[in-house]
Amino acid sequence: MKKYNTRAIMASLLICGFVGMFSETALNIAISNLMDVFQISAATAQWLTTGFLLTLGILMPMSGLLLQRFTTRQLFIGSLASSIVGTVIAALAVNFEMLMAARVMQAFGMGLLLPLMFNTILVVYPPEKRGAAMGFVGLVIMFAPATGPTVAGLLIEYLTWHYIFWFSLPFLIVGLLVGLKYLENVTEVSKPRIDIYSIVLSTIGFGGVVFGFSNAGEGTEGWSNPVVIISIAVGLVALALFVIRQITMKEPMMNLRVFKHPMFIVGLLMVLACMMIILSSMIILPMFLQKGLGLSALVTGLMLLPGSALNGILSPRMGRLFDKYGPKWLVIPGFIVVSVTVWFFTTLTITSSVAFIIALHIGLMVGISMVWMPAQTNGLNQLPPELYPHGTAVMNTLQQVAGAIGTAVAISLLSGGSEKYLHNSASPTLPTELANAMMQGAQHVFTFTFVVTLISLGIALTIRRVLVSHSTMHSMH
The missing domain is CATH 1.10.287 (Helix Hairpins)
Structure with a gap:
């Protein structure tokens, strides 16, 4: 097996991946702020997240094809050039349209980088070290979005939202330079x-x-x-x-034979449920805390940090527990934890204490970390090696779609619930009534999330461990 400078390669990919995932959620905290600055509605502001997901949803299905047609370095440089230009434009944005265009460019860079990262790990790491590497990817994928709101909260409090992007820029440039020096072409270009x-x-x-x-x-x-x-x-x-x-x-662009494998389907459904649960709550909670409870962006970010940080830290550990005990003992208790916390979320009111909300958020994020990596790994383990890139492409693509659906349903339930409340209110302009309306909308969203969780728990009961035969393990690695 060829020797690669795996540390440097991983470092450059993880830095860039971290910044990409970071900017995806950092803007969530800034949404209330941007609505005032640009004079736009919540639904228009939501496009900053949706446009990002839309671009990923269009690009991800082609990832398998792109990985076969271009060299590793070409994709890496293309991805980073797009991310850097997008970040600069976002940092200089003077109106919503300019910021929106920048988000699409950032998403384009991210859409090339994520599949490249998974693929490179499969190629440059020997089998016995691959679990650890995947654990770090899990850490980045969960921890970056976690720190996004906190850092963004600090930046908005003391500077302006533009600094969310100025903050990311040096990291992208460092990642690019490290990658240019150490990243080698690790895949065969087959020009399908x-x-x-x-x-x-x-x-x-x-x-x-x-x-x-x-x-x-x-x-x-x-x-x-x-x-x-x-x-x-x-x-x-x-x-x-x-x-x-x-x-x-x-030679299909996306090989759908992956759906012949029942545990792949079970794993996929659970990952999609996690995505919907996380995205709908990640959008609603900051809005509820800021508009409903009247907390600042900084306090909101700090409140969401412990749960999200724990989720990131637990990701690699859950991977190791999964190797030892299989998925059942993680996934089922995980969904039970999630359903209990989401049920408590449906009872939130304006008088709920900060500590109570932090505790619930921690419970939710720990439960999700018990489900996500094990369900995904177990599902992909059932695929024969030649379907591996296709399985990853299917999961990545449908995650973006589930994310968009979850976000949309959440926002429409939130605005529907709030409008209905204000419509029946005697004095709909009073701050307390506006806060109550926000609360009513948020409760609708958490009720929806609770239903999704219960359905997922039902599916989780069918999960069983996939035994990877030695030959598949060998050819996979």
Whole structure:
């Protein structure tokens, strides 16, 4: 096996991955602030998150294809160039449109980097060291979004939101320089045939569904908005055609034979549930804390830090426990913990104490860490090695779609619940009434999350350990 400078390669990929994931959630804390600065509605501001997810949702299905067509260095440089330019534009943004364009560029960089990171690990690490490497990726994927709100809270409190991006820039440049020096081309370039139809169908399909759900959170019409109905319908038709095409092709862009493996499906469903639970609560909680309880961005960020940090720290440990005991003993208790905490979340009021909310958030994040990595690993373990990149592409793509759906449902339930409350209120402009309306909306969201969790717990009961036969282990590594 070829010797690589794995430390330097990992360092450059993890730094860039960290910054990308960091900026994804750092803006969540700034949303209330940006709504005032740019004079935009919550639903418009939500596009800063949605646009990011939409770009990822369009790019991820092609990741398998891109990894085969371009060298590691080409993809790495392309990804970082896009991230750096996007970050500079965001830091200089003077209006919503400029910031939005910058977010799309950042997402494009991220969409190239994530699959590249997974793939590179599979190639440069010998089997006995791969678990640890994947653990660090789990740490970055969970810990970066966790620190985002806290750091952003500090920056907004003492500087302006622009500094969220100025703060990220030096890290990206360092990551790029380290990568340019040490990252080698680790994959064979095979130039598979590009199927234009597959690309167009997956773009319209995934893009349409994500766009439709995201729009549902906007405006007064919500789900009855023709734009929403049409884009989801067109998206679903395109996805159906995409699926038919992939099944009938000799070399599909995304190999759907991964769905022949039952534990892969169970793992996938649980990862998607986690994504919806985390994203809907990550968007609603900061808004509830700031608008409902009237806390500052800094305090909000600090309140969410302990739970998120624990989640990141536990990720590699859960991976090790999974190796030892299998998924059942982690996933089922994990979902039980999540359902209990989410049930308590539905009882939140304006008088709830800060300590109570922090404790609930810790419970939620610990429960999620027990489910996420084990469910994902167990699912991918059932695939034969040649389906590995396709399994990862399917998981990555559907995670973005689930994220967009979760976000959209959360925002529409929040605004629907709040509007209904204010509509029936005698004095809808009083600050206390506005806070109560926010609370009512947040309770609707947590009720939805609770239903998702209970369904997932039911699915979790069917999970069983996949024994990776030695030959698959060997060829996987």
